[in-house]
Amino acid sequence: MAIPAEQVILVDSHGKPIRLDALVKRLRGEPERILADDEVGLVLYVGDLGIYNLKPIDNGEFLAQPVTEISRPRFSARVLRKQIGATVLSVTADAVFVVRDGDTFKKVRAEKLDPGMILASGEKVYR
Amino acid sequence: MSFKNELERRCFEIAKRALGGGVTIEHNKPIQIESALFSEVASFKGPPAKEVDVLVAELLDQPKVVLLVSCKLLSRRAEPAHVQEWCAVVQTMNKYSDGTLYFGLVVSPMGFTSGCEAWATSHNVGIVPPLKGRLLAFNEDTVLRMFERVLIALRARARLQIDDLITAPAFFDFVFRLVADFEGHQEAAADERYFLAPQRWASSFGEMYSAIAGQMVEDLWALEGATVMKLSGGVVLRFSETRVDFGHDQRIAEGTLVIPQCRKNIDMKPCTLEFIKSIALGKSISSAGDFGNYLEVGLDQRFNLGLHEVGFHIISTESPIEGHHL
Numbered sequence: 001m002a003i004p005a006e007q008v009i010l011v012d013s014h015g016k017p018i019r020l021d022a023l024v025k026r027l028r029g030e031p032e033r034i035l036a037d038d039e040v041g042l043v044l045y046v047g048d049l050g051i052y053n054l055k056p057i058d059n060g061e062f063l064a065q066p067v068t069e070i071s072r073p074r075f076s077a078r079v080l081r082k083q084i085g086a087t088v089l090s091v092t093a094d095a096v097f098v099v100r101d102g103d104t105f106k107k108v109r110a111e112k113l114d115p116g117m118i119l120a121s122g123e124k125v126y127r
Numbered sequence: 128m129s130f131k132n133e134l135e136r137r138c139f140e141i142a143k144r145a146l147g148g149g150v151t152i153e154h155n156k157p158i159q160i161e162s163a164l165f166s167e168v169a170s171f172k173g174p175p176a177k178e179v180d181v182l183v184a185e186l187l188d189q190p191k192v193v194l195l196v197s198c199k200l201l202s203r204r205a206e207p208a209h210v211q212e213w214c215a216v217v218q219t220m221n222k223y224s225d226g227t228l229y230f231g232l233v234v235s236p237m238g239f240t241s242g243c244e245a246w247a248t249s250h251n252v253g254i255v256p257p258l259k260g261r262l263l264a265f266n267e268d269t270v271l272r273m274f275e276r277v278l279i280a281l282r283a284r285a286r287l288q289i290d291d292l293i294t295a296p297a298f299f300d301f302v303f304r305l306v307a308d309f310e311g312h313q314e315a316a317a318d319e320r321y322f323l324a325p326q327r328w329a330s331s332f333g334e335m336y337s338a339i340a341g342q343m344v345e346d347l348w349a350l351e352g353a354t355v356m357k358l359s360g361g362v363v364l365r366f367s368e369t370r371v372d373f374g375h376d377q378r379i380a381e382g383t384l385v386i387p388q389c390r391k392n393i394d395m396k397p398c399t400l401e402f403i404k405s406i407a408l409g410k411s412i413s414s415a416g417d418f419g420n421y422l423e424v425g426l427d428q429r430f431n432l433g434l435h436e437v438g439f440h441i442i443s444t445e446s447p448i449e450g451h452h453l
Binding site: 047108 | 244261286305311312315330334
C-alpha cells in the first residue's frame, strides 16, 4: 500500500540513509518486532529506532516523518506515477490521499486522483 | 459459552487462538463505566449503563489495555449507526476509565457503507474489512483472517508501544494498514497458479522468481503430471500446467516417478534426461518466464531450460544459433 518499497527514502536520526532491505533482514531476527508475518506480508515495528521517511516538498527539500511500522506486502499493487506540487512520485493504485472538496475533505484512491484536485496539504495534483 | 450466531463463535475462537486467555463474550452486557465519581454521570438510577453484545479481549495487563469488539452479522453492509454506537461505547468507557485503556473494533463481514469511515476515523475505532474507495467484497473467511491479523499485531504492538495509538485516527489507521494489503492478496489468490511451500500460501510470479533467482540447479526429474527442479539452498520447484509450487519443502517433489519427454534446440529434437542434466546441473538461474503450458528459466545467461508437464527442453541462447546446437 501507499508508496512502493523502492520509492521509500528512510534515514536515521542523523540523516544517514538506511537501506530498507538490509534493515528488514536485520529486524527479522528480532521476533518481538514482528507484528505480522503471514500470507499477506510482513509488518515490523520500528517506532523506537528513530527512523524517518523523507518526503520531498515543493521547495526541493525533504520533510522527515517518523516511521512506526514498516510493511512489506507480498503482493505489489499496480504502481502509478503522479505529480503532486513539484514532486513526481510513484504510488500504488490503492494509496489514499485526502483532497479538498469544497468546504470539506474527502479521501481519494491514487487511481481516482485527477489533475486539478487540491490535497489537504494545499498541494495541487498536476497529472 | 453461548453464542448468538456463527460469526460470534468464529470471532471468539479466533480471538482465543490469537491472544490466549483474557477473551470473553457477553450478550446484553450492561457496560458500566469504571469510575462514577463525576457529577455529570449522576442520575436517579445511578451511573449510566448500556446493554451491548461485546467480545472483550485483554491485550495487556499492566497497564490494562482492552479491545472491545462488536461482531455485526448483517444481511447488508453496516451503516453509520452501527459504528456510531460503538464509538459512543468506547468513548464513554475511556472517558470514565479508572486506568484501563479501551480500543474499539467493529467486524462486519458484509462490509461498511461509505458513511461509516468518517465516524470510525474521528472516534479512532477500527473497522474490518477496510473501506478502500471502491466496492470491494471480501468473503467471510478473508474478513476473519483480517480480524486475526489485527489481533496478533495488536497484542505485539501493545507490548512495545501503545500510547501513540490513542489519538485519533492513529488506531483506525493502524488497523487499516494491517488489513489494506488483503486487496492485493485477494487478487493474487484468485489466479490460483503460484503457491509457496510449505505454507501453501497463494503466491505470485515475482515471489517465485525471487525464490529461485541465483540458485543452482541440483537435480531434475519427472512425476506423473509434473516436473521437478531441485535447486541449491533447499529450494524445490514443481511445475504442472495448472499450478507452480515452490519453496523449502521437499514434499512438493514427491509423487510417482515417470520417464520424461526431453527435447533440445529450437527444433525440439528428442534427447534424454541425462543429456539435459549434463548441461543444466551446476548452472544458476538468471531469468524466468511463464508461458502457461511451460515454464522456462535462463541458466547462466547461456541456456534456456523448459519445464513442461511431461518433460523438459533445453536450448542454447548463444548466437549464432547454427553454431550452438546442442
